[in-house]
Amino acid sequence: MPYLDHPSALIRALAREAARRTGTDPLAYYRAGIQAAEPRVGAVGGLAETGSRADGPLLTALLDNPAPQVRVHALRALRSLDVVPMPRVTALLRDGSTTVVKEAAATLAPSATQLPADLLWDMLTDPQRPAVRRAGYRLLSRHDRLTALRAALVVSGDTHPRLAAQGKNDATTQIRNLAPHPWRTRPVPSLDASPAQAAELLALAEQRRTELTEDVVRLLRDALRPGPGNR
Template structure:
C-alpha cells in the first residue's frame, strides 16, 4: 500500500487528474493517501524538482484539484486551511474534506465541517457510498464524531435512490448505518426487512432487520414475516423467528427447531416449547428412541437432559447416518459420560465429522489409550482425518510415542501433519540449532 500511495502522490504532484491518480471509489485509498502524504515531507515534483507544497500555493495561477488534494493532506495546518476554500468548489474532494473534519487544528476542523454540512445533502447516489465509508472510518478518530453526525442527518433526509446506493455499498460500516437509517425512516416493509435479514451475511444487519421486521408487524406477525426468518440459513435469524412463535401463539411450529443444527436455535425452540407447557426433554428422549432420529436430537438431549440420558445416546454411536453418530458422540461429551474410552473404535470411522467429535471426546481420556493403536493410525495409506485425529491424541498423551509420531510425520506429504510435526521440532530444538535451521 505504501508504494501505491507513493505512486499516487507523485501522479497528483504532476497534475494527473484525481480519477487517474487514485482509486476514488475506495475509502481505503483516500485515507491511505492522507496518511502517506502527511508523513512524507520530501515529495519532489518529477519535472520541476521542487516540493509539491512549494508549487501548490506559490501565488502563480489557481491550483488544480490534484494540487488541492495534496494540500489538504499537508502536514502544515496553514496549508490545509488554505486548501479548504478551493476544495469546497470541487465535489470530487469531499472525501478529503470529510477526513479534515477530525483535524487536530481547530480552524481546519471547523472549516471542513462547514463545507461538509453544506455539501452532504447534494452528494447524490454516486458519491455517497464512498463518502459514507470515509466518514465512518475517520469517525473513530478523536473529534471524528461530528462528521458521523452530519452523515446520519444526511441519510435521514436523502432521497430513496441515494439511500439505496449506500445500502448496497461494499463497505460494511456504511451498510450497517444505512440499514439503521432505513429502519428509522420506514424505508422497508416488515416483510422486506425479514427477507433482507434472511439472506444477509452480516450479523449486525441481521439483528437490525429481523428485530425491526418483528417489531413492525406487532403481535399479528404473519407468514410473510415469519417464513423468511424461519427458513434462513443464518442461525441468528432463525432464532429470532423461532422466538417470535411464542408471541404469535404458534408454539407447535417450534418443535422441528428442537433439532436444528444451531445450538442457539435449539435453545430458543426449547424456551418456546416450555412457554406452551411442554417439556422438550421428553420430546428429545422419544425421538432418540425412534428408528427415525433427527440429526439434532442427540445433542439437544445432552443440552437439556441429565447424565442418565447417556444410555439413550450410546446406541446412536452406531447409527447408519454419520451426522447422527457425530451428534451422539458430541452429546456424550457434553454429558461428561463415563467410559468415553469406549469411543476409540470410532477413530476409524469413514466420516470425518464422527472422527473429529470422537477425538474431542477422547482427549481427556487419551492416557487410557494405547500408544500402538494411535501410532498405527498415522500410516500414510489411511484417510487424512484418521491420521490427523490420531496425531492429536498422541499429542495429548505426550511421551516417547508422540516423539516417534513426530519423526514419522516431519516429512509427511500431508501439509497439516507435516506442519504440526515441524512446529513441535522447532519448539523443542536448542536455540542454536533453531537459528541454524
C-alpha cells in the same frame, strides 16, 4: 412442538421456553426424538443441553446410526454430558467418515493417556487415511513430552502436506524449547530419554534434516547428549 429440534442452539433454547409455557416437556421430547427411525441432529443437541448422564445409553446407541452427522452429534453430546464410553468411542477412530474420526479424537483427547499406545502408533502410520493419522497424532501429542516429540518427528515426513507441516512446526518448537537460554530462570526440562530412545529420536531427526534444518537437528543432538544438564 416446532423448532425444539432446530439445528440452531439459540432457536432451540427459545423454543424450549415457549414449550414449557404450553406444558410440553422438552427433555421428554428430545429423548423420544433421538429414538426415532431417523433422529434429527437438533434433537441430539437438545438432549445434550437438557439431559443428564443418565441419557448416556440413549446417546451411545446413536454411535451405530448410519448417518455420519448423527454419530458426530452423539459424540458431542456424550462429551458435553461427560459420559464417554471409551471402548465404543475408540472404535470410531477408524470410522468410515473423516468427520466422525475427527470428533472421536476430540472426544477422547482428555483421556488420551488411557488409550493403548500401540493403537495410536498404528494409526499414525495408517497407509491410506490422513484423517486417521491426524487423529493418532492428536492423541499421541497429549502424552508425555518424549512421546509427543517422537510423534511430531514421524509426522513431519507425512505424505499429507498439512499434516507434515504441523509435525515439522511442532517438532521444531519442542526441540527449541529444550535449548538453554540466558533469559530462562528455570532449568531446561529433560526428555528423560533412554539411550535407545535418544538414538531413535536422532535417527528420525536426521531423516527430516531438510525439513527441520541443520540448526534444529543440532539442538536436539545437544539436548540428548549425556551430561550434567541432560539427565
